[in-house]
Amino acid sequence: MLGLAKRKTSVTTGGSLPVVALLAAVCVFLAIGCAVSSIFAQQTVAGLAQGAIYGSLALALVLIYRATEVINFAQGEMAMATTYVAYQLTIWGLTFWLAFFVTLLIAFAFGVIVQVVFIRPVQHSVIAVVIVTIGLFILIDGLVTWKWGGELRFMAAPFGNNVYRLGSVTLSRQDIGVLLVSILSVIILWALFKFTKIGLGMRAAALRPAAASLVGVRVNWMLALGWGLAAVLGAVAGMMTEPSTFLQPTMMQPILLYAFAAAVLGGLESPAGAAIGGVLIGVFMNLIGQYVDFATAELRLPIAFAVLLVVLLVKPNGLFGRRQVRRV
């Protein structure tokens, strides 16, 4: 019949009931474990800190996935490169935290420039963008190794090496610091998207570029800003990783793999899902490392992906993925 047009609309369903129940069960499990065993509690907090880093990088991947519909394979290397920038700044005499904030600015500019120079010219083709991000991966890796060399380097520790004691539980200051910085940056980003006009413009540009431009949103700039913010999150993840892995060109590669896993587990489209996915993976990798004897360091990544595979078999769109609905 004339006058009937099918339109595709997609609506976020958020966490469905089984997912929420699952997460609640996980929280109860962790709480009981922490109450029973101080080693369990220590490993959980360390896992939370590690997971917060996976979550930040996963969130960066999701930001770009929503805006450009590709996985940015160079996200980890961009984070690594900006961490080297922070290192260079501390060599020049800046304190860690001054270098941290200057690096965030540089990372933002870096992300914007990458989008404008390398991504925008090929953004009509998803496969071309993917290949460009792989090329960036190799390019950045090569440039950093050429400039700083492949050997381990060390930065001033941002949180010191002290520990807090909470009864019988020993918490490292570094884990707490990493956790707080990651949570804070995610909250700031969330507030930016939720409450500011530019954040709304960025969401609109990512969701429906054509409709967004009709209300006056400069879509190309919004996409570039998205890349800039993703690079900032990556820089946070990189600088928070450095105290535990130290500085080397390959430092972010395993973290990027965990971040992929976290993003897919969360549903690729869902920022909250990415953050939660990252934390879940961080905590459980740590606990498995502690309590499952055969799970040596080499087996951790395979185990993580085996779990991911099982989850995707049950929920193909991830824990917080979107279901496509149609309305006539």
Place this chain on the structure above:
Amino acid sequence: MAELLALENVTARYGPVQALHGVSLTVAEGEIAALLGANGAGKTTTLRAVSGTVRRDGEIRFAGSGLSRIGPDSTARLGIAHVPEGRGTFAELTVWENLRLGAYTRRGALKDDFARVQTYFPWIDERRHQQAGTLSGGEQQMLALARAFMQRPRLLLLDEPSLGLAPLLVTEIFRIIKELNEHEGLTVLVVEQNAHIALQLAQNAFVLEVGRIALAGPSSELERHESIRRSYLGY
């Protein structure tokens, strides 16, 4: 009446397919003009040429400035609100966020505008935290109008507001368009399949045939026109 929008010999193409073969028309400030024609005649493309969402040639003037070289985000900033096919609703965002996007090009508080939006769409306040995609078709069309209104445009481009709606809702939508025109002085260029209702609404109308204006004039004259009646009105 002063001319607000003028197209002179405008052509447009999608790849190798030419959709407009030289469209000329003018819309006066404060009027409602209708764009009629069969499927594929170029009605939607004409609107898209004005807002800049299709590559076009020829001269387009809006309030004295040329539009031919600028994109949709810039035409929006000049005061053109385009409600496209499919209404351009951000289904994933809330009603309130959709309205905020309508006012994206403007500075300052939205309170007054929102208060005025509520006089036309009283239901909208209690639904403001609802996801726009969960609204009914008629509500989504009203939200699209409200969003366009928040932009405070001088010219409103409407693409088939009646599409997919029940007759009662169509009447309601067109009543609101008429009110916006009369009370707010909003100039409207509306594309419609439903020639009968469009001719009742508009003061002037243009009939497109294969990318050209075939007929133009006051609605009352076109309504009596033999070929219009046979082709579009069916009596």
